[in-house]
């Protein structure tokens with residue numbers, strides 16, 4: 637029943653590098669289904685928040701979300717990410733002013749073309765970013781484009797955007813599951829974040845996350861998420877027995 641593949645790692649490799657036995661929990665199938673359903677329900681309740689309360693949030697929660705995100709897989713395990721955290725009102729304000737300046741050009745001076753702006757219209761976004769002052773924390777996730785060794789030489793990273801994107805998703809998930817809200821914010825171009833946060837040349841801003849509790853009565857756009865059939869394609873050998881794919885009911889994003 638259990639598939640075995642004894643060829644990994646080959647003896648020669650194991651003689652040279654350390655390996656551990658994987659200790660992954662195995663749940664009874666009904667429990668797996670219940671866990672999967674609960675996780676989907678939890679994640680379906682995640683929303684991007686653009687109106688925050690100024691209620692303080694313990695820094696330990698932010699640190700734990702970063703630790704969770706930093707468990708993400710990465711190309712060659714180079715972990716090419718840096719989470720830069722600030723709760724300093726002066727720094728947050730400087731970020732707000734610089735973000736609003738870039739977004740003013742995006743929205744009002746039409747650096748975003750009209751097609752883009754039409755897509756954004758139902759979200760009600762504009763160049764005002766007051767939430768960057770209000771949210772108790774801002775975390776800017778930087779992608780590390782390459783590492784710098786002690787002798788100053790550059791070490792190449794692999795699949796940086798893919799790796800950092802996965803870490804970003806895990807960060808958002810961790811925050812949501814602990815009851816915090818965030819926004820995936822990209823006030824592009826984001827070079828001002830390197831300047832304000834004093835980051836080195838090998839790091840590039842990837843996403844800015846304001847983090848906190850939603851403001852009282854916080855409202856979010858009514859969005860529809862794609863159904864399972866819209867996002868999943870099953871490929872089978874033409875002669876295989878056709879088995880009906882599961883079809884999830886359509887649902888409203890909350």
Ligand SMILES: Cc1cc2nc3c(=O)[nH]c(=O)nc-3n(C[C@H](O)[C@H](O)[C@H](O)COP(=O)(O)O)c2cc1C
Nearest residue numbers: 682683684685686759761819820821822823859889
């Ligand atoms: C890469 C990326 C960049 C985004 N940039 C912004 C942004 O700059 N400002 C903003 O208000 N929302 C931004 N969003 C949030 C999306 O608008 C939001 O995820 C989408 O409307 C779906 O809503 P939901 O997150 O509530 O499900 C961004 C999302 C992603 C994935």
